[in-house]
Amino acid sequence: MKSDFHFSNLLGTVYRQGNLVFSHDGKQLLSPVGNRVSVFDLINNKSFTFEYEHRKNISTFDLNRQGTLLLSVDDDGRAILVNFKSRNVLHHFNFKEKCTHLKFSPDGKWFAIASGRFLQIWKTPDVGQDRQFAPFVRHRIQAGHFQDLTSVSWSHDSRFLLTTSKDLTSRIWSVASEDKELASTTFAGHRDYVLGAFFSQDQEKIYTVSKDGALFVWEYTTDPDEEDVEDESDEEIDLSKYSWRITAKHYFFANQAKVKCVTFHPQTNMLVVGFTNGEFRLYELPSFVLLQQLSMGQHPVNTVSVNSTGEWLAFGSKTLGQLLVYEWQSESYILKQQGHFDTLNGLTYSPDGSRVVTASEDGKIKIWDVVSGFCLATFEEHTSAVSAVQFSKRGQVLFSASLDGTVRAWDLIRYRNFRTFTAAERIQFNSLAVDPSGEVVCAGSIDNYEIQVWSVQTGQLLDCLAGHEGPVSCLAFSQENNVLASASWDKTIRVWSIFGRSQQVEPIDVSADVLALSIRPDGRQVAVSTLKGQITMFDIESGLQVGNIDCRRDIISGRHLEDRFTSKNSERSKYFTTIHYSFDGLALVAAGNNNSICLYDIPNEVLLKRFVVSKNMTLNGTLEFLNSSRMTEAGSLDLIDRDGENSDLEDRVDDSLPGSNRGGDLSTRRLRPEIRVTSIQFSPTANAFAAASTEGLLIYSVDDTMLFDPFDLDMDVTPENVIEILKEKEYLNALVLAFRLNETYLINKVYEAIPISEIPLIGSSLPVVYASRFLKFIGDFSMESQHIEFNLLWIKSIISSHGNYMSSHKHEFSTSLRTVQRFIGRIAKDITTTYSDNKYGAMFLVSTDGSNGKDEVDVDDMELINENEENEKTTSDQEMEPESRDDSKDDDAEDDDDEEGWIGFDEKKKQNLQFEEPGESDDEDMI
Template sequence: MKSDFKFSNLLGTVYREGNIVFSPDGTCLLSPVGNRVSVFDLIHNKSYTLDYEHRKNITAIALNPQGSLLLTIDEDGRSILVNFKARTVLHHFNFKNKVRSIEFSPDGTHFAVAAGRFVEVWKTPDMAEDRQFAPFVRYRVYAGHYNDVTAVTWSNDSRFILSASKDMTARIFSLESKDKSVKMSLAGHRDYVVKAFFDSTQEIIYTVSKDGAIFRWEYTERPGEEELPEDEKTMSWRIIAKNFFFSESSLKCCTFHSKSNLLIVGFGNGEFRLYEMPSFTLIQQLSMGSNGVSTISINSSGEWIAFGSKSLGQLLVYEWQSESYILRQQGHFDSMNALAYSPDGSRIVTASDDGKIKIWDIVSGFCLATFDEHQSSVTGVVFAKKGQVMFSSSLDGTVRAWDLIRFRNFRTFTSTSRIQFSSVAVDPSGEIVVAGSLDNFDIQVWSVQTSQLLDQLSGHEGPISNLSFGLEANAKLASASWDKTVRIWDIFARSQTSEPFDLTSECLSLSMRPDSKEFAVSTMDGKITFFDIENGRMVREIDGKKDILQGRYREDEFTSANSKRGKHFTTIAYSFDGLTLIAAGNNNSICMYDLPNEVLLKRFKVSLNMQLNGTLEFLNSKNIVDGNAVDLVDRSGELSDAEENHKADLRLPGSHRGDIGLRSTKPEVRVMCVGFSPTANAFAAASTEGLLVYSVDDSLIFDPIDLDIDVTPENTLLCLKEGEYLNAIAMAFRLNERYLIHKVYEGIKKDDVALVANDLPVIYVPRLLEFIGSIAMESQHVEYNLLWIENLITAHGKFITKNKHMFMKGLRSIQRFISRVVKDIVSYGYKINYLSEFLLVSVETQELKLENDEDEDVIIEDISEPENEKDEEEGEINDEDDEDEEGGWFGPGEDGKKYTDNFSNSDSESDDEE
């Protein structure tokens, strides 16, 4: 089992706060998700998350016009410069002030930053003449505002800058010293100026304020000076028109597309409108919900508009011309409680406190479906063996079965009394589903077919914390409880007696090994204990207290090393081969253990976000005043805008989530659930930040042991050219170059596939199956891939059966390919059948028509030319006659039917000359 897992994607949340931007070509959307940045490819329907982190939530991002440099800034003004194409961090910088807006100039040479009440212009990082990289060089600082600057905007020629401020004014600044005279203050609004824009000609300025007023400014002479000479006129920016939006809620954000003169505004009640300027004509008025629109962005072509809502964590991309949604994604409103991988590893299901269940696609990173039938928090989700049915438990007292083909709830299981279910499990055959509760000490057993309550398993003397089945047939049920015992139940046996396994502390989590011969249980004292089910004895024990990273909270007066909080694991999971176990809990660490050697393989930090409780390690005395943390001081009276009060209210000790009505409590960093992918190349963790996905990239692994001096890419291609396919594919796998393996794989002739598959050494069989599974989803050679799969499994079936753990990853990938791609092929086949039937019927109809025409003895060529000339002279040519592409014409015959003259162009010209 490989341990070089790295962060690959963040699911479960799509937008947190800050502005969103489109890529220069308008096909990708960049969204800040907490202290990370997610990128949504709207053309290829994929998403990924950049792997770097800020120490606090990101509030402003900007992408240069070339699409190569990304600049992200957090709440403290700390910025990170990233090479967007290579996805690598180039430089860190601190603006030492709160930054509300950042924007690159259209020519890409400078960028403007709204830092406090100043506008700072910096040169875009580039290579200097001495080939030294100059990341941040400040060009100029502009002052004049008396309050914080809310937004900055560039003119189209990159010469002028417009700034909007909370002092209810907008100002014009010039980048060049020769244009200093253009500096001017645009006043007249009665509330904050949200943003200001130039139009495409730069002769008109629009300023939009928070109270819903928009002013149109033009550079004109003073009234009454129209008759004066040009050199004596006083030119300045003056208000030409005032318009108002008249909305029930305050204006939150706006943007302007100068090429199409399109203005988009968003309000606090979720409403957004599209106006055509300068006529101020309302084009569309829609709503994205009852929560406010936090940010708006429009792509370069002006076709797609992106909206972000901070309250719901919602992200929309709207095509306003067709009035359709390109993207509509929303994360969980509350913390996630459970996750489960589908058996083929292509999807992840998450359950949350908001009562919703979401299905996420691994490849695209998008949410495929949302179930909201539960009336309370969903506490557990589990798949049946085939992956077409899913079960969920909830605090509303129900266990529901979901059909993942039709996406509907088809069974609902309840108990004889109203109890809240905290865990759920299903046997491998999918016939029995069980659930446990913290209210009742019994385990409820239902039949999936009849929905009847079959039995209540009694024996535990405390609340049941977890239930687990194995993956093998006739697997037994393991149940963990707070009574410091784990019991093994044989559901299908006549007697329901069980012998308990005694532990030293309360059981928090339980996981059954896939072969159903061993289980692991984590307890309150920080230990993970392993038991052999067949022999009924303890196999090993791991003490995880020393491996856990528990950060300090902001009210703590001690360092994280002295903290006793969260020193245990609340969720554990086995790998597919049973040799590795991952564990996590209410702390900032995910631990991966090697079970045969009982050692810690790797430890992952969940988050570096300092806005979460539990991420800090050391005590800083500057944050402690009079024995209290500075962050706990209530400064709401000092804030000019009540909406900016994000200070936490910790008057309720021991609360993990705080007052949900306030939505301002500082959350804790913790992991609620972990799970290994069946393909063994990834695992997921449901955390406070979202659904973290860690994966291992096999293409980066290089093993030089099998190499000799003759194994080179040139020799590999030479073997392929000469028809030595077996040597070529073996050399390609030794070099482990993906492009080379792909070229050799597709270069083998179809007739030789069976021979190569039969003679292929078994050491390369799992690697070849994994490779086929990785390319099959995007490859056009469906039949060729299926031919390889068939021959490999036929030739090496016995070896695959004996060594399932080696082939699990490749077989899962192939299963995903067959289930997702072949279904599309079958549907296309049906469509082709319908099309062929339609064409056959059309041919029969045409032949029947020709036979009728021959029966009527109508000959098209008998239409005489003199009659046509006579009609032309008399002007009686029918208006329905049309010149066709070959020079013929359509016209009515004597019987009222239309016939076609099939004369060629040359014949027609010669006839006209005669």
């Protein structure tokens, strides 16, 4: 079992607060997610999150025009400079005051930051003559405003800056000293906060926008009364008669809504304005023509950004955690993502490891793609918090349990709820387990001490398993021997044989209340986490304890702001509430209501690695040491509510309901969220695990792409020898030597050079020690390869030759087989759709291929086509069929739903188009 896991990505959260930034090429969008930064690749449909963390949530950040340096600043003014290309942290700096806006100059030599009521201009760090990295060097501090600054913008030649402030004015500043006289103007006249000021493309006009919806156009002209005198003389222009004057005033008239954010794109003269009622508008300046007017909801639009071409607009809403990328010319969404509104309660991986499903306190279920990091679908049918989710074995059906008293089954092909299970009385379900065959689903409740058992086919309640004397805290089915294990607060574990004749169950006594349970994949051992901070392993057949791990010293509990002691002396949350076995059963990952995720080695009962969930100090439970300077007799100074001192009315007003937030003292109105991990699970591919935390869905993975891992290396094994052996057509030897070198490009070269006729022989002669690695290579390679039939022939040959060994050594082939399964699952739908769309067109081409011009059809072809159509009508999923398929609207989707329909390849190809029966190859069944 590998233990070198590291943070890979953050899902479930797309935007928290701050501004949005497009890269200069417009292909990537950067969004702050708490104290981290996520990057969304809008072209390749992928995303990643930087590994570095701030101590507080990010308030503002920017990326330079060259796309090399990323500078982010948190709420306390602490900045981190990052190399955007290599994702390495270069420098830490503290501005010692809250910063509201940060902007790099267009030429990349400077960056300006609005810190309080001062404008600070800094030199961008670069490599000097001595090839040493230079830290931050401040060029100038500009003071002139009487209130906090709200925004900063640069001119296109990087000579001047415009600042806006809450003192109802805007000012122009210069970087160079010789331009100081030109830049000494204050733009006054607004009646509310000025939120934005921008230069036009020719820098002849300046546009200022205030919070009350007023747009002023400023131009550098003379007094209109003196224009006639100026025209009479042809002498040099007297600059003393020129000044910035208002030439036009425009108003938005947004029906009591205030302007929340504004941006301007000089190349297209487009002004984008976001309002507090969720509406945003597009105007063309200077004519002030309304281009579009749309709404993204009822909550304020907190930030807006435009890419370099002016085609895409990015909007962020803090209240909803929503992120939109809108193409205004075609009026379509490029990206539309929204995280969970409340805390996560559970997660589960799909059987192929390509998707993660999360359940939340807000009653929603979201499906996330692991590769892209985007949300694929959202289910909102539950009327209360969703407590648990679980996949069926084949991954086509998802089950969820909720506190609304229902367990629902979801069809992930048509994305609908096709079955709802309820008990005889209205009870709240908090645990869920699904039989591997998909025939039975079980749920436990906190209201009674019974386990409800339903039939998935009929939806009827089959049985109520009684025996526990306390609430059932967790359930789990074994994947091998179909036994159900349940744990309860009555300090017992019970193992049930659901399909057995007798339901006599002997309880296994545990020393404390059981909080979490996990069954080893082979079904022979069960591990439980107790309230005393112990992880205990039991043998299922004998009921004896086979291991115990004391976890109390491994847990970082963290201290809260109201605590008067350090985290070392805290007894809070010294236990795990969620645990999960790895596929080989040699490791176990555990987490709970604390700031640590622990990875344990089961045979040796030792801690392999400990991960810190978050360093965000805005959350309770992340601090370790006591800062006595912040403590008084009345408590911590950080607990004092200073919102009444804010300058904005909407920031002063507390519109939250008493007791509306979960956790802590329900009599208080404001609560700090607490760091916790509610669910954790290993990926079926064994190279990652996911944790549902307060910050979002954290993905930790093993990155082996940059590692040199030679396998059975020898002096004679060189790339030159491999190429020579390949030229001599000794394909098996060349393939083995390439795997011994473990160079991807070399394996790829040998793999594609092998003729199709040699595949069965090489597949059967391949040493079994290379079979797992070869299958994993094919699965990864085939996701981007165009040779679908070639890859499938290889998969068929290896599985046919080594199938018996694979069945007896499943833990060795888990990762490779699931990689192949992911390839087949993604390609199958495309091929079956293409086949069904072009089936009759192919029949027509075959029928018109007669040499004498007659419409002739090969008898064998027609028989195969007719058999194929009959198979399409009669073939059904091995798993439960979601309700009936008699609906006319679903008839066209039968080909898409049949996973066995993708196999249409065989070596016996004729010159004309042939069709093959869908069930002829059994590769997928073997997988």
